[in-house]
Amino acid sequence: MKVVVCITGASGVCYAKRLLEVLRDKGVEVSLIVSESGKKVIEHELDVDLDYLIGLSHEYYENSDLFSPLASGSHIFHSVVVIPCSMKTLSAVANGYSSNLICRVCDVAIKEKRKLILMPREMPLSSIHLENMLKLSKLGTIIMPPIPAFYGKPKTVNDMVDFVVGRILDILGIPNDLFKRWGGI
Template sequence: MRLVVALTGSSGVIYGIEILRILRRLDIETHLIISKWGERNIQIETDHPVDFVKSLASKCYSNDNMAAPIASGSFKTDGMVIVPCSMKTLSSISNGYDDNLISRAAGVCIKESRALVIVPRETPLSRIHLHNMIRLAEIGVIVLPAMPGFYHRPKSINDIIAHIVGKILDQFGIEHKVYRRWGDAA
């Protein structure tokens, strides 16, 4: 399996870091793009150096590199996850404004009918945000807001993070035991 992973300038980069950790552990090939503000949020929200986060991926690209393999539909992937997905990035994708590698790679997934999962992290949501999400959902993009459930009785922030990460993995059909599912024994 080969997935594109993007981290953008929204709060919640820990979700993206954790998905990279798990995909690496599962030996899934990852192609990573981090926006400028995604890098800044790694510095603000975590104790991880940006280079450490990049080291979790199989391959990394600059968001300015429009010649990267993932900018072309002829480069086969199983899909893409943008986690967290800023409202700027969401708007760019929704409006087909492929001005950087993240939005271009997402556009490739859309045009090639590949799985695209966006994990918006904003609250409250404006009507503009909602319209952009609806537009994407109507064409098959999975909109998976970072809204954890609590039926698994999280005991820590890591448990809450794991719930969202597990939901993302589910969208790609990746088997995992990242969180306790509804109906599973405690």
């Protein structure tokens, strides 16, 4: 399985870091793309640098590299996860505006009917945001805001991050035990 992980300029890069760590531990092949704004958010929010995240992937591409193999539908990958997904990126993907590699990879996933997970990190949501999400959902995109559940009684921020990452792995079909699953009351 090959997963393309894209990091854009929205808060919540802790989710991307943890996803990359878990995918590496599970032996999943990962291609990584980080937007320029994503690089700034990594620098601001994480206690690691971009090189650490690149080290968790099998290959890294600059967002400006539209000649990357990932820009072609003939290149095989299983799925794309944009984590976190800025509203700028979500809007570009919803409207077919592939001006960078992240948006192009999402476009390829949609046209080739591959799994595309967008994790928008914004609130409150405007009608424009919701319309773009609905448009993408109708095309088969999975819109998955990183919202943790509290039935497992998380004790740390890491517990909440693991819940979200575990749910991503569920959608990707990767077995995991990162969080306590609902078992009723």
